[in-house]
Amino acid sequence: MKTLNLDLAEKSYPIYIGQGLLSQGELLTKHINGKQVMIVTNTTVAPLYLEQVKSLLGEGDHQISQVILSDGEQYKTLDTVNLIFDALLENRFDRSCTLIALGGGVVGDMTGFAAASYQRGVNFIQIPTTLLSQVDSSVGGKTGVNHALGKNMIGAFHQPKCVVIDVDTLDTLDDRQYSAGMAEVIKYALLGNLDFLHYLQKNINELMARDKSMMIELVYQSCEDKANIVAQDELEVGKRALLNLGHTFGHAIENTLGYGNYLHGEAISVGMLMAVKLSQFEGYLSVDEVDQVQDLLEKSNLPISISGKIIASDFMAAMSVDKKVIDGNIRLILLKKLGDAFICNDYQDKLLNRVINDFCQ
Amino acid sequence: MKTLNLDLAEKSYPIYIGQGLLSQGELLTKHINGKQVMIVTNTTVAPLYLEQVKSLLGEGDHQISQVILSDGEQYKTLDTVNLIFDALLENRFDRSCTLIALGGGVVGDMTGFAAASYQRGVNFIQIPTTLLSQVDSSVGGKTGVNHALGKNMIGAFHQPKCVVIDVDTLDTLDDRQYSAGMAEVIKYALLGNLDFLHYLQKNINELMARDKSMMIELVYQSCEDKANIVAQDELEVGKRALLNLGHTFGHAIENTLGYGNYLHGEAISVGMLMAVKLSQFEGYLSVDEVDQVQDLLEKSNLPISISGKIIASDFMAAMSVDKKVIDGNIRLILLKKLGDAFICNDYQDKLLNRVINDFCQ
Numbered sequence: 001m002k003t004l005n006l007d008l009a010e011k012s013y014p015i016y017i018g019q020g021l022l023s024q025g026e027l028l029t030k031h032i033n034g035k036q037v038m039i040v041t042n043t044t045v046a047p048l049y050l051e052q053v054k055s056l057l058g059e060g061d062h063q064i065s066q067v068i069l070s071d072g073e074q075y076k077t078l079d080t081v082n083l084i085f086d087a088l089l090e091n092r093f094d095r096s097c098t099l100i101a102l103g104g105g106v107v108g109d110m111t112g113f114a115a116a117s118y119q120r121g122v123n124f125i126q127i128p129t130t131l132l133s134q135v136d137s138s139v140g141g142k143t144g145v146n147h148a149l150g151k152n153m154i155g156a157f158h159q160p161k162c163v164v165i166d167v168d169t170l171d172t173l174d175d176r177q178y179s180a181g182m183a184e185v186i187k188y189a190l191l192g193n194l195d196f197l198h199y200l201q202k203n204i205n206e207l208m209a210r211d212k213s214m215m216i217e218l219v220y221q222s223c224e225d226k227a228n229i230v231a232q233d234e235l236e237v238g239k240r241a242l243l244n245l246g247h248t249f250g251h252a253i254e255n256t257l258g259y260g261n262y263l264h265g266e267a268i269s270v271g272m273l274m275a276v277k278l279s280q281f282e283g284y285l286s287v288d289e290v291d292q293v294q295d296l297l298e299k300s301n302l303p304i305s306i307s308g309k310i311i312a313s314d315f316m317a318a319m320s321v322d323k324k325v326i327d328g329n330i331r332l333i334l335l336k337k338l339g340d341a342f343i344c345n346d347y348q349d350k351l352l353n354r355v356i357n358d359f360c361q
Numbered sequence: 362m363k364t365l366n367l368d369l370a371e372k373s374y375p376i377y378i379g380q381g382l383l384s385q386g387e388l389l390t391k392h393i394n395g396k397q398v399m400i401v402t403n404t405t406v407a408p409l410y411l412e413q414v415k416s417l418l419g420e421g422d423h424q425i426s427q428v429i430l431s432d433g434e435q436y437k438t439l440d441t442v443n444l445i446f447d448a449l450l451e452n453r454f455d456r457s458c459t460l461i462a463l464g465g466g467v468v469g470d471m472t473g474f475a476a477a478s479y480q481r482g483v484n485f486i487q488i489p490t491t492l493l494s495q496v497d498s499s500v501g502g503k504t505g506v507n508h509a510l511g512k513n514m515i516g517a518f519h520q521p522k523c524v525v526i527d528v529d530t531l532d533t534l535d536d537r538q539y540s541a542g543m544a545e546v547i548k549y550a551l552l553g554n555l556d557f558l559h560y561l562q563k564n565i566n567e568l569m570a571r572d573k574s575m576m577i578e579l580v581y582q583s584c585e586d587k588a589n590i591v592a593q594d595e596l597e598v599g600k601r602a603l604l605n606l607g608h609t610f611g612h613a614i615e616n617t618l619g620y621g622n623y624l625h626g627e628a629i630s631v632g633m634l635m636a637v638k639l640s641q642f643e644g645y646l647s648v649d650e651v652d653q654v655q656d657l658l659e660k661s662n663l664p665i666s667i668s669g670k671i672i673a674s675d676f677m678a679a680m681s682v683d684k685k686v687i688d689g690n691i692r693l694i695l696l697k698k699l700g701d702a703f704i705c706n707d708y709q710d711k712l713l714n715r716v717i718n719d720f721c722q
Contacts, residue, residue: 034687082439089510094686117478119684120505120516121596144481149450155481156517235482323480325455326395 002220006139007231011159015139015227017220019212021166022049022127025056031125031161034096036063040084040111041102042071045129048172053102053127065091069107074260076106076146078154084114098123098161104130104177105137105264109155112143116158126160129169131181132265135188135222138163140230140240146259150321151251157235165223167215175301178210180265182300183246185218187272188225190293191245194339196221201292204299242341244324245333246272252318256310262303269302274355279335281351282344289338305359312353312360363581367500368592372520376500376588378581380573382527383410383488386417392486392522395457397424401445401472402463403432406490409533414463414488426452430468435621437467437507439515445475459484459522465491465538466498466625470516473504477519487521490530492542493626496549496583499524501591501601507620511682512612518596526584528576536662539571541626543661544607546579548633549586551654552606555700557582562653565660603702605685606694607633613679617671623664630663635716640696642712643705650699666720673714673721 001018016027037057041050046068054064067087069080088097101111101124108126115124128138144155170178189197200207206214226243233240250271254262276293279285294304324331332352334344362379377388398418402411407429415425428448430441449458462472462485469487476485489499505516531539550558561568567575587604594601611632615623637654640646655665685692693713695705 078439078443085508085515086510089508089514089682092682092686094689095684096687117505117515117517119514120503120518142481144478147446147450149447153450153480154446154478156478157481321450321453323456325453326457328455 002216004220004223004227006159006227008159008234013160013162015163015165015223017165017167017216017223019166019168019216021164022052022056022168025058027162027164028053028056028100028125029058029061031123032057032062032098033123034094034098035061036091036093036097037065037100038084038088038091038093038097039064039066039100039102040069040107040114041066042069042107044071045103045107049102049129049169053100063091065093069110071106072260073106073146073254073264074258076110076259078145081110081114081145084111085118088114088118093118095119095122098125100125100127101138102127102129103133104128105133108133108138109143109152110145112141112158112160113145113155116143116156121158123161124158126163128163128165130173131170131178131219132184134165134167134219135181136184136226138165139223139226141234151255152323165219167212167219170210170215176263179301180263182207183265183269183272183297183302185222186296186300187243187245187268188222190272190276190335190338191242191333191341192229192339193221193225196225197339201296204296208300241324241331241343242333245341246275248319248322248324248330248332249274251322252315253306253310255318256314257306257308261308266303269297269300270304270306270359273297273304274359275332275334277358278332278347278351278355281354282334282347284334284336285338292338306361310360312356315356315360363577365581365584365588367520367588369520369595374521374523376524376526376584378526378528378577378584380527380529380577382525383413383417383529386419388523388525389414389417389461389486390419390422392484393418393423393459394484395455395459396422397452397454397458398426398461399445399449399452399454399458400425400427400461400463401430401468401475402427403430403468405432406464406468410463410490410530414461424452426454430471432467433621434467434507434615434625435619437471437620439506442471442475442506445471446479449475449479454479456480456483459486461486461488462499463488463490464494465489466494469494469499470504470513471506473502473519473521474506474516477504477517482519484522485519487524489524489526491534492531492539492580493545495526495528495580496542497545497587499526500584500587502595512616513684526580528573528580531571531576537624540662541624543568544626544630544633544658544663546583547657547661548604548606548629549583551633551637551696551699552603552694552702553700554582554586557586558700562657565657569661602685602692602704603694606702607636609680609683609685609691609693610635612683613676614667614671616679617675618667618669622669627664630658630661631665631667631720634658634665635720636693636695638719639693639708639712639716642715643695643708645695645697646699653699667722671721673717676717676721
């Protein structure tokens, strides 16, 4: 097992990464103060790991309850979070309780927001079971839900007490979900880690075959890159925005096509390629570098174009309600070089329109 | 105008208290960074003060939008907060926007929670227009909504950028609402300020006649008492719990009778008397002291008994879902002496039952 510490003063917490961690109860129990534990999971993950996690906690020592949500980004809503509040109140959970998010990013984001808001804040633990949530959403304390008019528009910064990443759970992940996670892995490489990009390019076939020892390294490197950025800028007033590479484009794709059509990571794959193309049009990247990115995404079985009809003006409208908009200006994350992202406010509108028109057909 | 500073390091903010403040635009504008301003108010307050506040801001300098909510505690729900999110997104409000809560405690609590959660946190300003919100809920950063199973169960700590208290707005407050505010004023005196209690006892007739110069003193003293406690314990891990004197009982009354029957301050009046009675049964207070408290509440035209049938066991059940419950134990705020409250975990259950039975008939 490898342990990474996310350094946030009194809010610091460990991220445990390894195999067989869902057999090690003390990783969880040492971070649980009160007696009441609410496990939040979904209909896909519950049959696989819910009983295992419950048995780890010891029924005698804890009052364990559970909420099993529907699976899918389209359920990441305030109404679904309210189901968690219902369960907490029906079981008389008090401020000393702990919520455990067992599942992918959607479960983690909603459980975290419920923990942030229940009685104005209770403890929670992340047990991410998808590659995407292991390398991205479980780390850093961003929680929240979607609104019909925009993705992740309602939420809170609320850090977990620990993150337990058992890469064995990736065994049960379907190929499409696995590829979606690779999109966020590739993001870390593109935005700030050229060595990691070369490693991914060299080993993409073994990584797609899910070589287990490589999995631990892959997740560790991704979490380390993210933890370093979050430790410098927890509330995203500056550098943390770099983690949104491809996300303003990607959110617009999800929002325009409707949640549930694309997996989040799939939309981010196309979104990153759009950001990379704009970086090329702006003169930062060469055509060859764009091709390298496209090649890596394709070898990860990720989409590189929008499958579905989007009108360019609708796409632009969806982009303008993103959280990266400040006083009407859309801030974008572009690449100066491969492995070197920056926050760009002064791109040319006509070049942005060209990228959107290219992708929106 | 008097200015009080709530000292919370980088989250510190001023509380302006005086007459005619809703004619002084710079009190607001110096705390607004971005261009977008959303005024949240209700159907009662909008006809009285909405246009005045809008004209203060200057339509040319700001993009001003508004949400007018239904008036009443029964509307303090997640669904109503969602109306604020709808308005923010429909008007494309970004992270640099400012929300202004114009109204009583319900408007302030919901606007604050919307500000805490929109895009994971935006700025907000409190303009409380009721006595209760001026002396209590607008100060200290507690925000949130009710759930069918418990009061204020969903929320966040989110501090405003400033609080503008214009006591002239009390001119339009009906007598019942004014008395409800007096309940929270009396609370500060009972829990920690014996001099203030004597002042209230001596001047209750003038105060009920709303002598304007006395109003400013009354609000200032209440806010100062609250600010001192909040500055020591923002997140209520200790001393701040004293501010809940009468609230565990009061919330149970509101919850059992249904929101909208009692005003919050009315329920707190009865709740404080229940806490005072338990303090007497426990041997801390004399019968004469209980009578003094009852007399002051009566002279403030506040209820001293529950008007409506509550079954004692229902009352007990409602108490046990309060936020002051830790690992199954209901913590209560009792009085050692008048003006000296403490957090009590070891009261006798039979004495608590006796109080509940006395009040539940």
